[in-house]
Amino acid sequence: MSEGMTILFAISVMLAAVGGAAVLTWFERRLLGLWQDRYGPNRLGPAGILQVVADMLKLLTKHDWTPPFADRWVFIFAPTAIVVAMLLGFAVVPFGPGLHIIDVNIGLLFFIGMTSLAVYSVLLGGLASNNKYALLGGLRSAAQMVSYEVFMGLSLMGVVMLTGSFSMQDIVEAQRGGWFCVSQFLGLFVFVIAAIAESHRLPFDLPEAEHELTAGFHTEYSGMKFAMFMLGEYLGLILVSCMITTLFFGGWLAPFGMTWLPPIVWFSIKTFLIICFFVLLRAAIPRPRYDQLMSLGWKVMLPLTLLNLVVTGAVALWMQGA
Amino acid sequence: MQLFESLISQLRTMWRILLHTFSRAETVQYPEQKPYLAPRYRGRIVLTLDPDGDERCVACNLCAAACPPDCIALQQGTREDGRWYPEFFRINFSRCIMCGLCEEACPTNAIQLIPDFEMCEYDRQNMVYEKEHLMIDGPGKYHDYNFYRVAGMQIEGKDKGEAQKENPPIDVRSLLP
Ligand code: SF4
Ligand code: SF4
Numbered sequence: 311m312s313e314g315m316t317i318l319f320a321i322s323v324m325l326a327a328v329g330g331a332a333v334l335t336w337f338e339r340r341l342l343g344l345w346q347d348r349y350g351p352n353r354l355g356p357a358g359i360l361q362v363v364a365d366m367l368k369l370l371t372k373h374d375w376t377p378p379f380a381d382r383w384v385f386i387f388a389p390t391a392i393v394v395a396m397l398l399g400f401a402v403v404p405f406g407p408g409l410h411i412i413d414v415n416i417g418l419l420f421f422i423g424m425t426s427l428a429v430y431s432v433l434l435g436g437l438a439s440n441n442k443y444a445l446l447g448g449l450r451s452a453a454q455m456v457s458y459e460v461f462m463g464l465s466l467m468g469v470v471m472l473t474g475s476f477s478m479q480d481i482v483e484a485q486r487g488g489w490f491c492v493s494q495f496l497g498l499f500v501f502v503i504a505a506i507a508e509s510h511r512l513p514f515d516l517p518e519a520e521h522e523l524t525a526g527f528h529t530e531y532s533g534m535k536f537a538m539f540m541l542g543e544y545l546g547l548i549l550v551s552c553m554i555t556t557l558f559f560g561g562w563l564a565p566f567g568m569t570w571l572p573p574i575v576w577f578s579i580k581t582f583l584i585i586c587f588f589v590l591l592r593a594a595i596p597r598p599r600y601d602q603l604m605s606l607g608w609k610v611m612l613p614l615t616l617l618n619l620v621v622t623g624a625v626a627l628w629m630q631g632a
Numbered sequence: 633m634q635l636f637e638s639l640i641s642q643l644r645t646m647w648r649i650l651l652h653t654f655s656r657a658e659t660v661q662y663p664e665q666k667p668y669l670a671p672r673y674r675g676r677i678v679l680t681l682d683p684d685g686d687e688r689c690v691a692c693n694l695c696a697a698a699c700p701p702d703c704i705a706l707q708q709g710t711r712e713d714g715r716w717y718p719e720f721f722r723i724n725f726s727r728c729i730m731c732g733l734c735e736e737a738c739p740t741n742a743i744q745l746i747p748d749f750e751m752c753e754y755d756r757q758n759m760v761y762e763k764e765h766l767m768i769d770g771p772g773k774y775h776d777y778n779f780y781r782v783a784g785m786q787i788e789g790k791d792k793g794e795a796q797k798e799n800p801p802i803d804v805r806s807l808l809p
Binding site: 343344345346347348349590591593594595610 | 635642645646648649650652653655656657658659661
């Protein structure tokens with residue numbers, strides 16, 4: 311793609327991601343409603359879709375208040391950081407053959423780096439609010455980060471070993487012979503759990519935990535800043551779904567040779583299904599205590615990942631030798 | 633092992649929730665679809681008339697005393713025929729908790745709760761109902777009860793001892809040993 315085209319594509323990806331995140335707020339509520347035997351927002355517009363617009367108007371017109379006791383600049387910086395980091399993460403997602411903003415040879419590392427940056431936003435938000443609930447939220451976020459970041463990165467190394475590259479397009483191409491969700495089953499399992507923790511979604515929304523910490527790290531946030539946090543969370547959800555699709559479910563590759571749909575459509579369908587799966591998790595599973603999450607991370611997930619790594623490495627070596 | 637069990641249990645939960653895709657929503661779509669309200673539902677409060685079309689309330693104040701949030705106010709007055717009645721009777725519905733204790737306390741079945749809960753006002757003051765707003769034109773839930781017909785109180789047209797199941801008064805001076 312030429313330079314101008316790339317910029318145009320980047321802007322359209324950004325708009326699509328933000329729009330998708332907005333619609334997702336409505337879609338998630340409808341889906342949760344379906345699974346909890348109720349309707350969810352169904353009044354405004356066809357099937358309630360205009361609820362998104364109403365919510366947006368409400369958030370935009372709300373008083374955007376910075377508490378006098380907060381650390382002003384950090385307080386403002388925190389919600390911006392999460393949105394920027396998550397949007398940057400979309401840069402390496404391959405939406406189709408040759409359809410990506412940038413295909414660097416460290417694509418995967420870039421993604422891991424960006425999602426890790428987003429954690430700082432939660433930490434800083436909790437710290438800058440100068441509020442005990444927010445601080446507890448930030449504290450939990452830190453505890454959560456040390457317990458899942460390690461195995462999140464490691465769980466993807468199996469994929470990298472089989473591909474021999476960090477580039478996203480290469481990873482997709484390497485799955486022509488068979489998706490990694492079969493050969494890297496353990497990696498997928500661990501990564502899904504890490505991804506939930508990464509995007510602070512239920513059941514691992516410990517930093518937020520509205521039942522015990524009012525609203526956790528964003529207790530003091532209102533109006534647009536609160537909307538930014540929400541936007542960041544939903545962007546994160548879309549981003550990790552895109553990543554799971556790319557890394558384990560063959561990205562834009564068509565399943566069973568059904569190539570009559572364009573690759574980008576296949577990519578969207580797979581991502582959509584994974585998002586639905588995340589919503590199902592939210593509807594079904596209760597939240598663990600945070601020491602439980604940590605012990606799960608260190609005592610179960612990390613050994614599993616290491617086992618996966620050793621076995622994958624051995625098999626890769628053996629196949630090379632053969 | 634315990635870990636494995638809990639994993640299975642989580643997966644089972646997810647499967648059960650997924651099956652809910654095919655079950656109907658329990659929601660009652662309220663303004664279009666009215667829920668069934670039983671006749672004994674405790675909603676808006678009314679003051680009723682006895683079968684003869686006279687005011688039932690005798691302004692005994694028992695309802696106001698029983699009311700937990702103290703939202704009933706009334707003033708007793710006496711009519712020319714000897715009956716008691718409330719000069720004013722005021723219920724502040726913005727405080728009423730629809731507990732029904734006033735109905736339980738009332739000796740004359742005058743005050744009754746009816747199945748209507750749609751009381752919305754923009755102005756809080758409009759939630760204060762006066763006697764003319766509370767009065768209805770009938771006996772409500774109890775069709776035959778008339779307090780003065782069974783009570784011993786003397787009013788015009790009904791002397792002592794003339795109430796139902798009441799014996800004539802005893803002349804204490806004629807009680808000889
Ligand atoms: S229903 Fe309860 S709260 Fe309401 S007026 Fe009667 S006693 Fe008072
Ligand atoms: S409504 Fe009943 S309890 Fe209340 S003052 Fe009248 S008679 Fe007494």
